[in-house]
Amino acid sequence: MPQKKKSRKPVKSGRSASPQKTPRPRQSVKVLLAALFLLGFLIASLVLLSHLRETLRPAPATAPPTAPAPLLTTPEIPEPSGVSREDLLDDVRVEVESALWRSGIAPEQIRMTSEVGLVLYEIRGDLPSQEILDDWARRVQKLADPLRLVADPGGRQVEILWEQGPWFRLRFSAPQIAAPSAPQITAPRTGGGRVAIIMDDLGRDPQAARELLALDVPVTFAILPGESHAARVAEMAHRGGREVMIHIPMEPQSYPATNPGDDALLLAQSPEEIRRRFRGFLAQVPYAAGGNNHMGSRFTEDRPQMEVVLEEMKAAGLFFVDSLTSGRSVAYTEARRLGLPAAVRDRFLDNVQEVDAIAREIRKLAQLAQSRGSAVGICHPHAQTLAALRREQGYFRQLGVEVVPVSQLLQR
Known part of the structure; x- marks a missing residue:
């Protein structure tokens, strides 16, 4: 009998039995290409982001404007021993402007600007005499040894140098505005000097x-005539042997936003009204020997109106x-033209109402008087100012500087 053939089950190939173990060649290529594409995309994205960041970053030339530099830019000089650059700059500026005023140059003849590291004065007036320049040079050098004053008469120019570099430059141009004859300047002192301190806003x-x-x-x-205790304070000062002044309220640049007082002198007033109001001030402040302006940055720039006030003062x-609340003030020039004894404020002592800051200004005032012979300071009855004056009153004696009534420092 024929044997039956055994049926064989088909044997599956290894490829069919485990397809996950060995990928097909075409599928491997696709995976590789996808990975390369993804990597290329990431690199391109990073490059694009970097480019956008550089594009959006503001260039130095188009940076937002910074605040304007102050008028007096501190030059790049070495720090002087025992004094800051800013303090020395301020001391030299005060010496420059005070010397100009006392040489017959009125404030309205002076225009000050600033370049990088240089303060420039344009002056409508004649170059001072060699004698005055020599005296001025000695005073400048006393402020700090490296300071030098160099004059070029041919170029009508004066420079104040720190070592070899120019720090201040003064250019003179004629003709000079008519001004009173220059007061005689005495030789600088090695000690001594006189100071006047005016206390404003009293009463x-x-x-x-x-x-x-x-x-x-x-x-x-200096007593404000409109204050409730004006006459009483004037009486107290007189009994105490102190000099009395009328602190004359005048229109400021910021008027009417800033009110100088109900009876203040204003540019819009007639000469008759100005005279009437000033005579009222005289009645409210007994024992007054003189006066100075309260505010008045606009009024003191007006020659005709100042003439009316000064004529009344001369008659009295x-x-x-x-007080020099404006660099364009004509008040001192007009006073001298009319024959009034007059003076100009050199320093405000309490612009910063801190005891230590005021004390430093008091010492600077005393040193200024010691170097050139005299100086006038103005302050106000703040508690900090009174404390600083109490603390520093012995400094004047230590320096050999005498504090005197302001009437002893007038140009006559």
């Missing part, structure tokens, strides 16, 4: 007057001190 509080009278320095009282036998 509001008798207690401030009592504290001033307790000081060992004869501060000059008063002197005038220009």
Whole structure:
């Protein structure tokens, strides 16, 4: 009998039995290409982001504008021993402007600008004489040894140098505006000197007057005529042997936003009204020997209106001190033209109402008087100012500087 053939089950190939173990060649290529594409895309994205970041970053030339530099840019000089550059810059500026005023140059003849590391003065007036320049050079050098004053008469120019570099430059151009004859300038002192300190805005509080009278320095009282205790404070000052002035309220540049007082002198007023108001000031401040302006940055720039006030002061036998609240003030020039004894403020002592800051200004005032012979400072009856004056009153004696009533420092 024929044997039956055994049926064989088909055997699956290894490829069919385990397809995940060995990928097909075509599928491997696709995976590789996909990975390369993804990598290329990431690289291109990073490059694009970097480019956008550089594009959006503001260039230095188009950076937002910074705040304008202050008018007096501090030159790049070595730090002087014992004094900051800013303080020395301020000391030289005060010496420059004070010397110009006392040489017959009126404030309105001076225009100040600033370049990088250089303060420039354009002056409508004649170059001072060689004698005055020599005296001025000695005073400048006393402020700091590396400072030098060099004059070029042919070029009508004066420079103040720090070592070899120019720091201040003064250019003179004629003709000079008519001004009173230049007061005689005495030789600088190695010691001594005289200071006048004017306390403005008095008359509001008798207690401030009592504290001033307790000081060992004869501060000059400048009393606001419209204050409730004006006459009483004037009486207290007179009994205490202090000089009395009228602190004359005048229109400021910021008027009417800033009010100088109900009875202040304004440019819009007629000469008759100005005279009437000033005579009222005289009645409110007894024992007044002179006056200075309260505010008045606009009024003191007006020659005709200042002439009206100064004529009234001359008729009353008063002197005038220009508080110099404006660099374009004509008040001092007009006073001298009319024959009034007059002076100009050199330093404000309490623009910064901190005891230490005011004390530094008091010392600078004393040193200024010591170097050139005299100086006038103005301050206000703040508690910090009174504290600084109490603390520094002995410094004047230590320096050999005498504090005097302002009437002793007038140009006559």
